Amino acid sequence: MPVETWLIFLLGFMILGSIVALEIRDILSSIVAVGVVGLALSIAFLFLQAPDLAVVQFLFEIFALIILVCAFVRKEFHALEPARASRWIFGFTLIGLAAILALSLKVFRLLPAFGRPLMEVSRHYLEHAAAETGAANVVTAVILDYRAFDTLGEITVLLTAILGTLTVLRTRARSGKGGDR
Amino acid sequence: MTLYVLCFALFLVGLYGILTKRDLVKIILSSGIMGYACNMMLVLFGYRREASYPILEKGREAAAMVDPLPQAMVLTAIVIELGIISLLAALAVRLFQKYRTYDITKIRRLSG
Amino acid sequence: MRDVKPGLTVIVKTVNRLILWMIFLYGIYIILHGHLSPGGGFGGGVVLALGFLGVLLAYGRGFSLNWLRLGTLRDLEYSAPLLFLGFGLAGMAWGGAFLANFLSKGKLFALLSSGVILPLNIVIGLKVGLSLFLVVLALAEFDPSQGDDE
Numbered sequence: 001m002p003v004e005t006w007l008i009f010l011l012g013f014m015i016l017g018s019i020v021a022l023e024i025r026d027i028l029s030s031i032v033a034v035g036v037v038g039l040a041l042s043i044a045f046l047f048l049q050a051p052d053l054a055v056v057q058f059l060f061e062i063f064a065l066i067i068l069v070c071a072f073v074r075k076e077f078h079a080l081e082p083a084r085a086s087r088w089i090f091g092f093t094l095i096g097l098a099a100i101l102a103l104s105l106k107v108f109r110l111l112p113a114f115g116r117p118l119m120e121v122s123r124h125y126l127e128h129a130a131a132e133t134g135a136a137n138v139v140t141a142v143i144l145d146y147r148a149f150d151t152l153g154e155i156t157v158l159l160t161a162i163l164g165t166l167t168v169l170r171t172r173a174r175s176g177k178g179g180d181r
Numbered sequence: 182m183t184l185y186v187l188c189f190a191l192f193l194v195g196l197y198g199i200l201t202k203r204d205l206v207k208i209i210l211s212s213g214i215m216g217y218a219c220n221m222m223l224v225l226f227g228y229r230r231e232a233s234y235p236i237l238e239k240g241r242e243a244a245a246m247v248d249p250l251p252q253a254m255v256l257t258a259i260v261i262e263l264g265i266i267s268l269l270a271a272l273a274v275r276l277f278q279k280y281r282t283y284d285i286t287k288i289r290r291l292s293g
Numbered sequence: 294m295r296d297v298k299p300g301l302t303v304i305v306k307t308v309n310r311l312i313l314w315m316i317f318l319y320g321i322y323i324i325l326h327g328h329l330s331p332g333g334g335f336g337g338g339v340v341l342a343l344g345f346l347g348v349l350l351a352y353g354r355g356f357s358l359n360w361l362r363l364g365t366l367r368d369l370e371y372s373a374p375l376l377f378l379g380f381g382l383a384g385m386a387w388g389g390a391f392l393a394n395f396l397s398k399g400k401l402f403a404l405l406s407s408g409v410i411l412p413l414n415i416v417i418g419l420k421v422g423l424s425l426f427l428v429v430l431a432l433a434e435f436d437p438s439q440g441d442d443e
Contacts, residue, residue, distance in 0.1 A: 003228075004184065011187040011221075015194055018214045022198040027206055034210045041217050048224050049234045049247045051331040053255055055323075057220075059339040060263050063425060064213070066346065067263075070432045071270040072206050093200045097193045101186075108185040115230035122227075122248045130237055134398035134407035135328035138235040138246070142253040143333070144410045144417075148392040151413075152381065154257040155374050155420055161264030162370075162424040165271040169431045236331065239402060260335055260421060267428045274435060 003047055004114070010044045028073050035065045052139045184225055192218035205273045205283040209266065216262040220255045227251035301351050309351040316344035324418035328407045334417030341422035346429060354434060363430075366423050373420035380409055380416070 014037045021033035038061035045054040112118055125142055135141040143151055195218060198211030227248030233241075235249040273283065280288050320340035327333030349357045381392040388395035392409075399406030 007184055007225075008187060011184065011191065014217070015187070015191050018191060018194045018198075021210055021214075022194070022202060022207060027204075030207065030210060034213055037214065037217060041221060044221060045224060048228050049232065050224055050252045050255075051234050051236070052333065052336075053220075053224065053252055053259070055331050055336045056256055056259055056333075056339075059336055059343070060259050063339055063342065063429075064263055064266055067267050067270060067429060067432060068206075068209075070429060071274050090201055093197060097197055101190060101193055104189060105186065108182055108189070111185060112226070114182065114184055114225065115228060117227055117229055117248045119229070119248050122250045125249055126235065126246050130401055133394060133410065134401060135410050136237040136402055137328050137330065137333070138237070138249040139252050139256065140328045140333050140410060140414070141407070142249050143256060144328075144413045145394050145407075147253065148381070148413065150254075151257060151417070152374075152377055152392070154261060155377055155417065157261050158264045158420070158424060159371070159374055161261070161268045162428055165264075165267050165428050166431055168268075168271040168275055169435045234331075236329075237401070256333075256335060263425070267425075267432070270432065271428075271435075274432070 006047050007044060010040050010047070014040050014044075028069070031065065031068045031072070034068075035061055038064070050139075052137070185222070188218055188222045188225060191221070203284050203286055205276065205285060208285070209269045209273060212269070213262070213266055216258070216265075220258055220262075223251040223255050223258075305351050309347050313344055313347060316347065317341060320344060320418070320422070324414055325404065325411070327414040327418075328410045329402065329404070334414040335421055337414075338418040338421030338423075339425060341418065342425040342429075345422075345426045349430065349433070367427065369419060370423035370427060373416050373423075376416045377413065377420075380413060384409065 017033050017037040017040065021030045021037065024030050024033065038057065042054045042057040042061065045051075045057055125138060125146060129135065129138045129141040133141040133145040135145070192215055195211045195213075195215035198214065199208055202208055202211065227250065229245065229247045232245040232247045235246040235252070276288060277283055282288065320337045322337075323332035323340060324334055324337030327337065345357075345361070348360070352360075384393035384395050385391050386395075387393075394408040394410070396408035398408050405411070
């Protein structure tokens, strides 16, 4: 089978999984459904010839699952059912999103066709990465040599997000009885 | 073409969740789904027919390879997405501690 | 005391003790071979964090916090971006540009090759692994069922 068939199947599966995750009542099932979507994305990366991304997506999906379960799955959290959106908001949203999808169909024709990327810059990367950086993995060469500045910014963003998380969670721990900080 | 449209539909499913759901956890999950769609779209742009993964090996130094640039961008995007999810989860847990609910309409009402 | 019996059963603890070093070895392998094979600092860092997480789940919080020396971990995590910046400035000094690849490139397909990419991979693995582990630790010990005014 060609790659497109597999990818269409996987994307349909992901859309189905997302809808299930959003509509199901139980919050643990919802989180697990999103995890399944992420694993399907990891397989899709394998089909798209990106083993780097498949490994990283797989591991991070597991980790996101653990974070969400740690944070949200306790019995008393969902004692009372959250209200559903009113029928008017629901209908308007559906119509609006369908209109967006219908109107954007023309845009996708303008994009380069699937399987034929432009590769203006990347050709240089592929041809000269071995000589210029000495790394066999071209993706790593791009991340840490050609575009290391991006990675510095990425690390800064990650540091900020983690600091924000720890700060938001911290105030009670300081006033509480646990004195391990 | 079909793939792009399906990918955009996945993005719209996430947008639908953010717009209509009232549960904070569902909203966080929707933002994660939107992130998946963006990553998938970027990697779809970089796929090249009849090409293989962009890692050199002994014996196949000069083969046809897919575009490595979107893959590098998506690799960093995945990590940032996890940081964002953890930040949102922390904020949601703090909100729950204050208001005892995840329902955003009630949170809005209590803020006065 | 919030948790009466710390950790899981003795079977889980034993298996965890046997497997933990293999997990760490695997993570370090992924990080060190980031420029030769799929993986690299991001993936390997998460493997390290999952190893720490196994300790946390199997042995309970109290033991893990004693075993880990949280302050050192936090200092290491916060200093990783500084290390990255330091490599960038060193590239400016010796290579002529910020984050230039100033070390020797070595031979293709050798482990000690590709100059500055290998240490940067290690820095990223350290940063990602430690920060993710600290987040999970904070989320696990945060107990929102306690009121705000305790």
